[in-house]
């Protein structure tokens with residue numbers, strides 16, 4: 396794939412994806428909520444942390460492998476649930492899931508994805524996780540969770556930080572909406588990206604018809620035009636203890652609550668039977684002003700200790716970010732946008748490139764700070780940037 400020869404990092408993939416995707420779709424993936432304070436804050440928070448390396452260690456033999464819920468992973472990274480992958484490449488969800496499987500990493504299918512979860516399980520077997528939203532009639536989620544269980548998904552992620560629709564004003568400006576409403580603006584946007592029309596949209600239309608949200612409860616399953624559902628989709632429901640107890644009964648495998656920022660919520664999730672939490676602010680896409688997960692992580696990790704698995708996401712773009720998160724108590728990180736950019740550029744090969752870049756960078760930083768494996772990481776290897784010169788003030 397000639398374009399990938401020029402790709403050195405995740406931002407290179409993002410820039411290539413920006414050229415390929417219609418602006419409405421690119422911004423839907425790339426941007427955050429409202430004034431994007433949390434989106435920017437996620438990156439700034441990582442950058443405020445510096446390494447205090449140990450350089451006198453022998454790091455010639457290294458391993459990134461970890462064990463997570465009884466399975467060995469090639470590294471401490473999983474692909475986060477994202478609803479838009481299937482619009483960036485023909486059968487993008489299958490391509491991205493295959494890339495994760497080939498890299499030895501888990502892939503999470505989102506409730507909002509367009510490929511039926513059964514097709515992903517069949518055509519991209521690997522360590523598959525499933526993410527569920529819960530609607531105001533909680534029993535609606537049962538149907539979807541039961542499908543995921545029957546298809547062999549291993550881990551259930553319950554997303555708790557999307558209780559109401561987010562305020563993303565650029566989607567309105569770009570006329571990017573579901574159901575799609577044809578306007579001069581979005582038609583012009585699509586026409587300016589004929590490559591995407593041919594490679595993704597026309598292929599999809601010819602082979603499978605109008606993309607459909609194939610993993611919603613049958614009653615509300617619609618295509619992107621909003622056609623097909625028998626009744627109106629009820630709004631998302633808050634993830635209360637009662638909801639978690641209900642899901643716990645349905646799901647025998649590991650269950651994680653995603654979108655947690657406070658230690659108290661983590662402890663509550665544990666009391667409701669969750670095996671772990673994902674410290675996350677949805678990549679800055681839901682509550683603008685939500686604190687950066689990397690800053691919330693230490694308190695959550697301290698509160699739950701060894702009684703729960705703590706994962707984190709939001710803002711991971713470099714291996715150094717992975718190492719910081721693990722040093723602060725995460726067992727692994729999830730990445731959302733990074734593999735989407737890879738998929739948008741080159742399908743499975745591009746998604747694999749994104750994951751390989753992150754794994755290679757993580758390995759390099761591990762060596763540079765004097766560690767041979769992720770178990771060697773601890774908070775003493777980190778310091779607030781500039782913190783140690785406070786005496787000078």
Ligand SMILES: Cc1cc2nc3c(=O)[nH]c(=O)nc-3n(C[C@H](O)[C@H](O)[C@H](O)COP(=O)(O)O)c2cc1C
Pocket residue numbers: 423424425475476477478479505506507526554653675676677678679680708709710711729730731732733
């Ligand atoms: C385009 C897009 C769609 C997303 N869709 C979902 C979703 O359906 N369910 C969910 O729990 N999180 C969703 N997320 C959030 C991700 O799972 C993850 O929390 C976030 O992307 C992590 O931040 P990062 O993109 O900076 O890695 C989505 C994120 C993006 C960028």
